Amino acid sequence: MINKDLSVEFLGVHFENPFCLSSSPVGNCYDMCKKAYDCGWGGVVFKTIGPKHFLIDEVSPRFDALTKEATPFVGFKNMEQIAEHSLEENLADLRRLKAEYPHKVLIASIMGTNEEDWTELARLVEEAGADMIEMNLSCPQMTSHAMGSDVGANPELCKKYCAAVKRGSKLPMLAKMTPNITDMVPVAKACLEGGADGIAAINTIKSIVNLDLQRYIGLPIINGKSSISGYSGKAVKPVALRFIQQLRSGIKDLPISGIGGIETWEDAAEFILLGATTLQVTTSIMQYGYRVVEDMKNGLMHYMEEQGVDRLQDLVGRANPNLIPAEELDRDYIVYPKIDEEKCIGCGRCYISCYDGAHQAMIWNEAKRRPDCDHEKCVGCHLCLLVCPVKAISAGEVVMKPGRQGDPASKVI
Amino acid sequence: MTRKYTEELERGYTALTVMEEAQRCLLCHDAPCTQACPAGTDPGRFIRSVRFRNFKGAAETIRENNALGAICARVCPTERYCQKGCSRCGIDKPIDIGGIQRFVTDFEAQTGMEILKAGPENGLTVAIVGSGPSALQAAATLRALGYGVEIFEAQEKAGGYLRYGIPEYRLPEAVLEHELSLIEKLGVKFQFKTKVGQDISLAELKERYAAVLLAIGASQAKMLDLFRDNDRVESAVSFLARVRQNHGQIDLPSNVLVIGGGDVAMDVSTTLKMLGVKNVTDVVYEEFCEFLASEKELRGAQELGVTIIDGYVPTECREGVVTFKHRHIDSQLTITVEKIILAVGQQVEAANLELPLVKNEVEFEGYQADTKVFVTGDIAHGDKTVVWAVKKGREAAMAIHQSLGGKA
Incomplete structure (x- = not known):
């Protein structure tokens, strides 16, 4: 079995691998975190610890899932807030975990309602043995507007609370961002100015996932009503990747802990290539259990081997330079689709999509049940490649647009 | 050996598993399955409806041309028809079209849908001899066109081979009864234990009805x-x-x-x-x-x-x-x-009916035997499957409609 070094250094802390539980229902107590460590997770972000005076009172039920055809958990909705155990219990769990797993990383997520709370919680978790602090500035379903994503959308408040945490602890500190905002960069900058050492992104997206069509109520139903709350899982990965790219291009070499729909090693690699050094996971654990880390780690090792990389850190941010503003893209050429008639099974999906969703360039041979591309009409959008169920269509001939200079063979397609 | 004769052998899909099967469908352009169904049941369309979670719409599509949709779903040799041309064969195996159709028609029954409708009465009544699948489809089509329909059946109950030939583990009694009840609700009248050529003559039927449809099966x-x-x-x-x-x-x-x-x-x-x-x-x-x-x-x-x-x-x-x-x-x-x-x-038992039968089929093409008499089912040209009976039933009904001055 392959064995590569997946360890990373992040904010001065050594992680045996980058995979961590995110602060959520999956890291809610000692037993859960212990099992996660035993399954091979590199670190745990313990479920957000709040101040003593803020009582957590959860609804039942509290989750919902988006499905597509027969695929469950395309996206996941969660209404749970922060840890419901007492402050003492949470701190005791932190102590016990650090004592029993000194080489695993223990990150304490905290959330206060004012500066004093933040300072005090930071002090307490450092004392309990945490290696790092993550500030939860982003939970979208808190019952207090002085907490969660309402705070995370306000740069001034974020900066003030970051400074408060730094007064309580010298530990390295991450500020966890809300995606319920147009531009994350000003908030992240404010956090860094306040003393944050890195950014965790993204928390969940405010959502309504499904409605009960008979009773006109959002799901899940809590005594006839529902609320907007956080959306996660595979469906949010593209949104998370976009924010991470924007953070990395707005703040050079920003240390990031990437979060948002990671369930395979490929997802993990994408976050790393866009600049995340560590990774955090919840939804796929809720669906499949802690064991998902096994294939993420092994798959990532094989990927490193294929890429000829011995240190995972060398992959961090490799894709950042290759995402540029739309106005800077090369618009001088067209890549025509190439149809493999042997592979084609004659379903005609490319024909339908090209006609109804693109440029009517696919010609359909009714007798042969085969498509043919009319280069006069084709604009090279490649919708046909995406809808083909057997990958019988690939990128074919590259041609320069009329009047444009350049060598088609030199284009990286 | 614990399987019971009276229990359906094949397990049906659930609302979840039917989505898995529908998801396998490639939703072809000009779908080969649709082209291949003799009865015009349009699987390409109803599977698409299932895929987009419109189960009621799927049931409507099935019933549009097939009054025996729940029966065909179970007894049709689909590998010879719709599944034969399935594009999915180019990847692995065809879509289980019969299985999806069964789910949809079960859903239709469970939700009490009544899709078949009688048209405005046109004052003409057609006699149908026999109550097998072709007769039942013809009855439904004729009722939709506004004709009165009276069925003469020699046996005690309706269904022909569906009742007396196909085993219950393939076609449960309840499914047959439900399909029959839908056709009965259209206002089709049944006269049981009445053998034409014995209890009543063909000449008498010709006298009393606007047209006579002989849906004699190969029951001997x-x-x-x-x-x-x-x-x-x-x-x-x-x-x-x-x-x-x-x-x-x-x-x-x-x-x-x-x-x-x-x-x-x-x-x-x-x-x-x-x-x-x-x-x-x-x-x-x-x-x-x-x-x-x-x-x-x-x-x-x-x-x-x-x-x-x-x-x-x-x-x-x-x-x-x-x-x-x-x-x-x-x-x-x-x-x-x-x-x-x-x-x-x-073989067909059709003594006293003056039909030009050769090898159990009429000699002529089409469905019209004389000015008033029409044929359908096993004695008409074509395959002897239930799905073909449905096709012939509808076509014979249309032939009657045309000959009585209606537009096709």
């Missing part, structure tokens, strides 16, 4: 001379009807020989196994490479442990001792059994 068993006057011999038709009428409660010996290789022979063999017969041996004239039975039926019989011997012709029969010879190689086979069931084909 063929007999081979070798087996005549042998009290161990029973025809498949008689055996299947007897089992069905008694819901499987009949006495059987432990060794039974079946002769024949079509779907009926498979039904007989499978039924015997389900009823607990220890040794069921089916000897077939055709070799496996030219087999007549549908794949599903053959597989079902084999899964239950029926011994199938292909390529042999019976040459001698003395009481329970039957000798066969292979058609191509020098090989002889002697089997001693307590009971022999012959499934070697069926």
Whole structure:
């Protein structure tokens, strides 16, 4: 079995691998975190610890899932807030975990309602043995507007609370961002100015996932009503990747802990290539259990081997330079689709999509049940490649647009 | 052996698993499955409706051209029709179209949908002789066009071969009854135990009705001379009807020989196994490479442990001792059994109906026999499957409508 070094250094802390539980229902107590460590997770972000005076009172039920055809958990909705155990219990769990797993990383997520709370919680978790602090500035379903994503959308408040945490602890500190905002960069900058050492992104997206069509109520139903709350899982990965790219291009070499729909090693690699050094996971654990880390780690090792990389850190941010503003893209050429008639099974999906969703360039041979591309009409959008169920269509001939200079063979397609 | 004769053998899809199967469908342009359904049931369209979670719309599509959608879903040899052209075969295996259709029609029944509708009455009434699948489809189509319909059936109940031929594990009684109730609700009237040519003459029907549709099925068993006057011999038709009428409660010996290789022979063999017969041996004239039975039926019989011997012709029969010879190689086979069931084909019994029948089919093309008399079902040209009966039933109804001055 392959064995590569997946360890990373992040904010001065050594992680045996980058995979961590995110602060959520999956890291809610000692037993859960212990099992996660035993399954091979590199670190745990313990479920957000709040101040003593803020009582957590959860609804039942509290989750919902988006499905597509027969695929469950395309996206996941969660209404749970922060840890419901007492402050003492949470701190005791932190102590016990650090004592029993000194080489695993223990990150304490905290959330206060004012500066004093933040300072005090930071002090307490450092004392309990945490290696790092993550500030939860982003939970979208808190019952207090002085907490969660309402705070995370306000740069001034974020900066003030970051400074408060730094007064309580010298530990390295991450500020966890809300995606319920147009531009994350000003908030992240404010956090860094306040003393944050890195950014965790993204928390969940405010959502309504499904409605009960008979009773006109959002799901899940809590005594006839529902609320907007956080959306996660595979469906949010593209949104998370976009924010991470924007953070990395707005703040050079920003240390990031990437979060948002990671369930395979490929997802993990994408976050790393866009600049995340560590990774955090919840939804796929809720669906499949802690064991998902096994294939993420092994798959990532094989990927490193294929890429000829011995240190995972060398992959961090490799894709950042290759995402540029739309106005800077090369618009001088067209890549025509190439149809493999042997592979084609004659379903005609490319024909339908090209006609109804693109440029009517696919010609359909009714007798042969085969498509043919009319280069006069084709604009090279490649919708046909995406809808083909057997990958019988690939990128074919590259041609320069009329009047444009350049060598088609030199284009990286 | 715990399978029960009265319980449907194939497990149906659930609302979840049907989505998995519908998801496999490639939703083809100009779908080959749709082109291949003789009855025009339009699987391409109803599977798409399932895929987009419109189960009610899917049921409407099925019923548009097929009044027996729930029956076809279960008994149609789909591998010969819709599934044969399925594009998915280019990847792995065809979509289970029958299975999806069954889910949709079950959903339709569970939600109490009544899609078939009678049209405004036009004052004309058509008599239909027989109540098999073709007659039932013709009745539904004629009612939709506003014709009154009266069905004359020789048996006690409606359905023809659907009731007396197809075993219950393939077509549960409840499904047949539900389909019949939908057709009855259209205002179709039934006269049972009335044999045309005996209890009432064709001439009388012609006199009383605007048109007469003869939907006579091939309900009489063929007999081979070798087996005549042998009290161990029973025809498949008689055996299947007897089992069905008694819901499987009949006495059987432990060794039974079946002769024949079509779907009926498979039904007989499978039924015997389900009823607990220890040794069921089916000897077939055709070799496996030219087999007549549908794949599903053959597989079902084999899964239950029926011994199938292909390529042999019976040459001698003395009481329970039957000798066969292979058609191509020098090989002889002697089997001693307590009971022999012959499934070697069926014929039409249509004396007194003045029909030009050759090999159980009318000589003429189309459906019109004379100015007032029309034919459909097994005696009309074409395949003898239920789906073809549906096609012919609708087409014959349209032919009647046209001849009575209606527009096609």
